[in-house]
Amino acid sequence: MSTQFDTSTVATASAPAPRSRRVAEFVITWSLPLLLLLTLIIATATTPGFLAFANLRGILINTAVIGIAAVGLTPVTLSGNLVSLAVTQQAMLAAVVFFPLLAVGVPLPLAILLVIVILAAVGVAQGVFVAVGLNPMITTLAAGAIIFGLATLVTGGRVVSAPAVDTRWLALSSPLGLPLPIYIFIGFTILTTLFIDRTVTGRKISLAGANRETARLSGVSFRSATIASFVVLGIGTAISGIVVAAQAGQATTLDLPTLTSNVIAAVLVGGTAIQGGFGSPLRSALGALMIAIFSQVMLLHDFSHGVRLAAVGALVVVMVSVLHVIRKKAV
Amino acid sequence: MTEENGQSDFRLRATGLSKRYGAVQALADVDFDLKSGEVVALLGENGAGKSTLVKVLSGLVSPDSGTIEIGGQPVNISSSSRSQAAGIAVVQQEYSTIGALSVAENLVLGKANSPFLWTRAKLHAQARTLLAEVGLEHISPGTKVEELSVAEMQLLEVARVLSRDAKIVIFDEPTAALSARETEKVLSVVKNLAVKGISVIYVTHRLPEVFAIADRVSIFRNGRSLPSVNVRDVDVATVIQMMLGRKLESMYPERIAVAGDENLVLDDVVISGLSSPVTLRARKGEILGLTGQLGSGADLVVKALASETPILGGSVTIDGSPMSAPDRATGLASGITYCSPDRKRSGIFAGLSIVRNLSSSWLSSVATAGVVSPRRERATAASFAASFAIDSSRLGSSVGKLSGGNQQKVALARWLGNDPKLFLVEEPTRGVDVGARSDIYAKLRGLCEQGMTVVVSSSDTNEIHGLCDTIATFYHGDMVGVRPAEDWTEDALVAAVMNRSEK
Numbered sequence: 001m002s003t004q005f006d007t008s009t010v011a012t013a014s015a016p017a018p019r020s021r022r023v024a025e026f027v028i029t030w031s032l033p034l035l036l037l038l039t040l041i042i043a044t045a046t047t048p049g050f051l052a053f054a055n056l057r058g059i060l061i062n063t064a065v066i067g068i069a070a071v072g073l074t075p076v077t078l079s080g081n082l083v084s085l086a087v088t089q090q091a092m093l094a095a096v097v098f099f100p101l102l103a104v105g106v107p108l109p110l111a112i113l114l115v116i117v118i119l120a121a122v123g124v125a126q127g128v129f130v131a132v133g134l135n136p137m138i139t140t141l142a143a144g145a146i147i148f149g150l151a152t153l154v155t156g157g158r159v160v161s162a163p164a165v166d167t168r169w170l171a172l173s174s175p176l177g178l179p180l181p182i183y184i185f186i187g188f189t190i191l192t193t194l195f196i197d198r199t200v201t202g203r204k205i206s207l208a209g210a211n212r213e214t215a216r217l218s219g220v221s222f223r224s225a226t227i228a229s230f231v232v233l234g235i236g237t238a239i240s241g242i243v244v245a246a247q248a249g250q251a252t253t254l255d256l257p258t259l260t261s262n263v264i265a266a267v268l269v270g271g272t273a274i275q276g277g278f279g280s281p282l283r284s285a286l287g288a289l290m291i292a293i294f295s296q297v298m299l300l301h302d303f304s305h306g307v308r309l310a311a312v313g314a315l316v317v318v319m320v321s322v323l324h325v326i327r328k329k330a331v
Numbered sequence: 332m333t334e335e336n337g338q339s340d341f342r343l344r345a346t347g348l349s350k351r352y353g354a355v356q357a358l359a360d361v362d363f364d365l366k367s368g369e370v371v372a373l374l375g376e377n378g379a380g381k382s383t384l385v386k387v388l389s390g391l392v393s394p395d396s397g398t399i400e401i402g403g404q405p406v407n408i409s410s411s412s413r414s415q416a417a418g419i420a421v422v423q424q425e426y427s428t429i430g431a432l433s434v435a436e437n438l439v440l441g442k443a444n445s446p447f448l449w450t451r452a453k454l455h456a457q458a459r460t461l462l463a464e465v466g467l468e469h470i471s472p473g474t475k476v477e478e479l480s481v482a483e484m485q486l487l488e489v490a491r492v493l494s495r496d497a498k499i500v501i502f503d504e505p506t507a508a509l510s511a512r513e514t515e516k517v518l519s520v521v522k523n524l525a526v527k528g529i530s531v532i533y534v535t536h537r538l539p540e541v542f543a544i545a546d547r548v549s550i551f552r553n554g555r556s557l558p559s560v561n562v563r564d565v566d567v568a569t570v571i572q573m574m575l576g577r578k579l580e581s582m583y584p585e586r587i588a589v590a591g592d593e594n595l596v597l598d599d600v601v602i603s604g605l606s607s608p609v610t611l612r613a614r615k616g617e618i619l620g621l622t623g624q625l626g627s628g629a630d631l632v633v634k635a636l637a638s639e640t641p642i643l644g645g646s647v648t649i650d651g652s653p654m655s656a657p658d659r660a661t662g663l664a665s666g667i668t669y670c671s672p673d674r675k676r677s678g679i680f681a682g683l684s685i686v687r688n689l690s691s692s693w694l695s696s697v698a699t700a701g702v703v704s705p706r707r708e709r710a711t712a713a714s715f716a717a718s719f720a721i722d723s724s725r726l727g728s729s730v731g732k733l734s735g736g737n738q739q740k741v742a743l744a745r746w747l748g749n750d751p752k753l754f755l756v757e758e759p760t761r762g763v764d765v766g767a768r769s770d771i772y773a774k775l776r777g778l779c780e781q782g783m784t785v786v787v788s789s790s791d792t793n794e795i796h797g798l799c800d801t802i803a804t805f806y807h808g809d810m811v812g813v814r815p816a817e818d819w820t821e822d823a824l825v826a827a828v829m830n831r832s833e834k
Contacts (some may be wrong), residue, residue: 199702200694206683207680213677214677217677218663219659221660277680
């Protein structure tokens, strides 16, 4: 037990991580892209017409709607506020507000901007409640119910549209052969990922989620981080809702019934930790893509609706459990 | 006591216990014994091995080697239920009672051989007997536990242990959070237990309690136990001498006379949790050390300066202007940094990389218009890592994987980018290996040379004695003495934190 002995053990302790840890790290980083690649290979090999352009196009537009909202939800999860249960209602609100604005003559770019601002404000309102200590799940559940109730009250449950304005090109035009929503999806993913990785506010969101107490002692305000994250979710659901509305040319309060669960599934399959701190919007985007391809393959193989839903559920459980167990090993 | 046979007059005998955690030998070939009706006190500094022995006896930790006999028979107590079945019970520091349930209900929680149905009358009758045994006869069995005082909860904890018919009761610093009067009460309950033939292991940091109740004292040092001695045969000074043994003085950096102006001045500062106002001075470029046992309040002064505990009165001035920091973020902005004592819970981001940990509190300073420059962030973090002797080749790996010593270096280096004037640290080397300790001490001294004022609170008197320029001691919520380090011998310092009368 001499001093010499102690120094030597310290040196071993700081030597390169043991094999199991490196394997764990590798799995955390690469499991999703590899799984995605594997699914693609299997899909192409076993599914005639999988790579056909019309098929891919369908997958991509569908992915864009879920993916944009999932990318927007990621900061909320990163900040340690679990998930929002009002994703469906927020996107629906965006769609339902979008058409009346156009109908009264607001120019399209301004209408899009206004919808984004309104949904950002809805985010601030929820963020404030969560920041003062309300449970995020309960707050967003309540917010969803309120949004749905008010929207139904105002529209009277009728279909809203703006027949005089053509919006379908927003969803259907295909510069360089890819549908416009894909470009929007990619752009929003890049911007949000940069926001989280490169801006002071974005970093604080991750810090608050990684360890709220350490973050507080480091001068990071959990309240501001929470509000900022809900604003990003507001913007994401606004864009997602507009894409859906534009594609359909109309909207009702009953649109997008499964969006919330799909979006949460995309975030979790992407590997963002539900307790916060670790993950990225890019991962959620890949998660959305993964789920979309998986569902599409099953659709092309004529699996029934029930089987497809159950399989996606199983995929979420497997990814979350595997990543959870491995992350415990790695840290 | 019935199964006590003639082969052994020891109720409990442990021989050759060893336990190793990674590089740390927590217990090394420890022998320990306990007769019936005897109170044996365990003494030793933090990390000396007392709590590991308690964990082994209570079945929470399995020793690497060694045997344990109860009543002369070797026993297997490798789980807490086995340990309970063998008649061993632990009165925890942290209360394991459930606040929303009544006193009587708590007393039967986790109790073996309960009747099929508890009637209210049966429950309360049993509770009254137990409460009377621990001097809580004034409490109605129907009272909710959350309405009790800390001392009453501690005594209730004892009553719970009694309800399990334990033959060996371990007390783990039962009085750390209690006032002098409440302490009396707990001590008299312990004495009563011994009179009834129950054997008691009493872990404490307070010497007067040892002399008040113990028959023998077992002293731990670096995982080894010295042969136990009868309390009648020793005095306070001998016990302290035995605890300290020989020390490596070279671990600490040389003190350098950098007596600058007084830049931290506390005048009659009333701090929530301390029973008397505090007056203290620290000069620019010195290390002010605050020491005392757990619950003595030494940490509260640091917490108050860090805006983590309220200041109720008096004045604190820093560089001549009154400190005004309603919360941690404002304090940080004005150059007061604070390193918390609980590394895992509030000192580091275990899952994030070293760079992200280091930069967490000064991101804005490497950002332009809110956008962080990864190049500047990494370069700044690398320079702080290098200055704290953190391996710079691993800046990208997560802090949770580092050794305790390296984690602590990260926890300390995190604050360097905030241009600190006042560097507050609690327990700077808790759970840190020897090599990293001397790095940390050298760096804290280095900060002083850069003109910072460092305030350290620690329950490790050796560390405070070796490191600090001015030392204040705390006992039971009072600051009892402030002197320059050269006026303290280590023995006097230990005596001051363990014993109010010998200041």
